[in-house]
Amino acid sequence: MKLFKIFKNGIIDENPVLVQLVGLCSVLAVTTTALNGLSMGLAVTAVLLGSNIVISLLRNVIPDKIRIPAFIVVIATFVTLLEMFLNAYLVSVYRALGIFLPLIVVNCTILARAESFASKNKLVPSIVDGLGMGLGFAFAVTVLGAVRELFGSGTILGGTDFVINVFGDAYQPAGVFVAPAGAFILLGIFIAVFNVVINRKKAKN
Amino acid sequence: MKETIKLGVTLLIIAAVAAGILAYSNSITGPIIAEREKEERYGALLNIFPDADEFVEIEEDKLAEVQETHSNITEILEVKSGGSIIGYAISNFAGGYGGDVNVVTGINATDNTIAGISIGSHSETPDLGDKIEDPSFTDTYKGKPTTEKLVAVGSPSAANEVQQISGATISSFAVLTAVNDANDAYLRYFTDIEVAPIVEETEEEKQERLISELFPEADEFTEIEENILEAKSGGNLLGYVIMTTSKGYGGEVPVLTGINVDGTLSGIRVGTNSETPGLGTKIEEAAFTDTFAGKAATGDLKAVASPSAENEVQMISGATVSTEAAVKAVNEAINIYQVKFTDADVEPIVEETEEEKQAKLLGELFPDADEFTEVNENVKEAKAGGELLGYIISTSSKGYGGDVPVLTGVSTDGKLTGIRVGENSETPGLGTKIEEAEFTDTFVGKGTDSELKAVASPSAEDEVLMISGATVSTKAVVKAVNEAIEIFGSLN
């Protein structure tokens, strides 16, 4: 099941955030709540899918020498389309992502996948790769967002209609978690934990 | 080279296709976004003008023209419905308690009334000044005419009255000023209604105007002495204009007093001052100054809530200090008139020098003394016929507004003869009560065995009066006196 391997690759073995360590700007900035993290994760997945599809379809058409600029054009187009879409139909998400929405363009993940996978593979594998990487990214940022939200604001699913005040109103949130500092530190710990888990699994096998 | 061009063109094609796709997408999402942004921006205006469907900024040139005379206006929008103008929205700001208050005044073009107002950004006190955002306040502006100057009162009823929030005078006044200003701009620039031309006065011009208002029939004003003018008409003397100043709440208050040759006041005018806008500045208004006209120039004018007696004038509620400053200045002017221009047997109010003031205070503490000799910097001996009566000890302590100097008189048998408080910066009308006899008298006869303390109702040997509401000032004096007592103890 080669396709499954590609998918799994994106989620675990080469998880963009936890292993490849790319696209970290967005990761740190937007993971103040689980919902924000999820929104960013899905946004990136959408762009990644779009760009992987187009680039895979055009892989024999785009001349090699101008491939990087061409990829950038494609990615930027999808990002702009996403921007327009969100601004018109999902304004709250648009605002939550803020400047990091256009910055998806420079999210190394997308360019890297275009360069190393989509431009060299057929359509279906490219779609799967896009999904895998995108969801791997989404997984990492959502979990990070949830942890930061839990300790930093005392809520889960804040920003939705299902917000739960986990520790009750008396909880004094540890603001540091929601601040940049907390993001850095938690991500560091998250990566470390992830490494340990993966390495143990590998050792077992 | 050819390949480079080919590559360049390919890239260009890709970019063009991308741009095309984006343009198409923009045509769909663009209007939706624009619509939403407009709603956010104009939501407040739509509350004021429910029938409006369009808001258009007026031309830059026109706005600049308006801003020349109304510099606080930031934006003017034409409010349209179905293509025709139904009103205007003028956005400006005025100084409030915590900073600028932004107000948007919506005016109906059809009948020149206020459609409503909306409060924008401000830094007024939460739960107090910010009540200007409440509908119960802003609604009182709805329907008011723009052609009359609005005034703020506790219970608005007349056509030109709007709400003044009790306890948030300055915030309310800020909104009032902004709205009146917007109305004025509207009438001047967007209607044909006649408005009094805006006069840019210099200080000199203002002074001249105020003087001529005191004697409208005069054709000539000549300065005969510093701060004293003769008012003449056709060579005949009508009266005098005397300029005095007095310390008010925010600083010096200059007053022009007009006195007719028959010994009655022709009126008073208050010049440029720093009293609290909307409150202390009411001393400039006719409602106050008119109560002086016709009063006899006998120099004992007093301000009360309901003036009736010959020597009573209007006390402005909530602006006691400003009122008293104005009255004091007028009484001084009357005194000058009496001394210079009549035979009345009056003592001129003379500005004492510091030394004279000091000497007077020393004399008050030891009325029988005929001689004061200095022992050291802070201690003087009071003697009568060579015999030592007691000491006057000078100390000071930090009060509310600065240092408070105190003179304490102690007789040789260890009892206080009294205290006197010197020049200080305590709150006028409150902290300055430490200068009054009602307070200082409670020190007379107190012993020097123990420290004095201030209480609400003094009775014991070591208790003096605590001035309610002026704790810090009182404590400063008590501290200074206790220090003086200590010094006295070390003298023996």
Add this chain to the structure above:
Amino acid sequence: MNLLTILVSTVFVNNYVFARFLGICPFLGVSQKTETATGMGLAVTFVITMASAITYFVQHAILDPLGIGYLQTLTFILIIASLVQFIELFIKKASPALYDAMGVYLPLITTNCVVLAVTIINIQEKFTFVESIANGLGASLGFFLALLLLAGVREKLELANVPKALQGVPIALVAAGLMSIAFSGFSGIV
């Protein structure tokens, strides 16, 4: 806005790395040694300043008048990519020594969020031309500062006893987090 205010703000108070989370990838990738950090810092400063200038003109002379603001993301990133390419070629020809020193970092700058972010922020904050340059300079200096500081810390960390799981990037992130807390002490200056 006062130029000095912009500079102090972007270097300390709103440091692009510690407060705005931008430029993290190169931040982690290039901060192992102070020499490499310096090279990257200089390269970034150069690119950002030029990009600020060029994008300012493009926005005000082309995008705004024609009402095609939605093409901002696309044009800006293309300008940056081209600028980087052009600078790389230029330096390679003009000074091979300089190219050896920092040329290798140049391609990385295209995907450095800081560059694109600065150009977008310049427009969002409605800066004038000079203010845009100041913002760019401040951002680069702030980034440079962050980079140098972290590089210094990481050099020391190499010699420390770090638990295996945390070695490398994780501990660097924790260090960066602590530095971020320190930098938050600047807030309130402007």
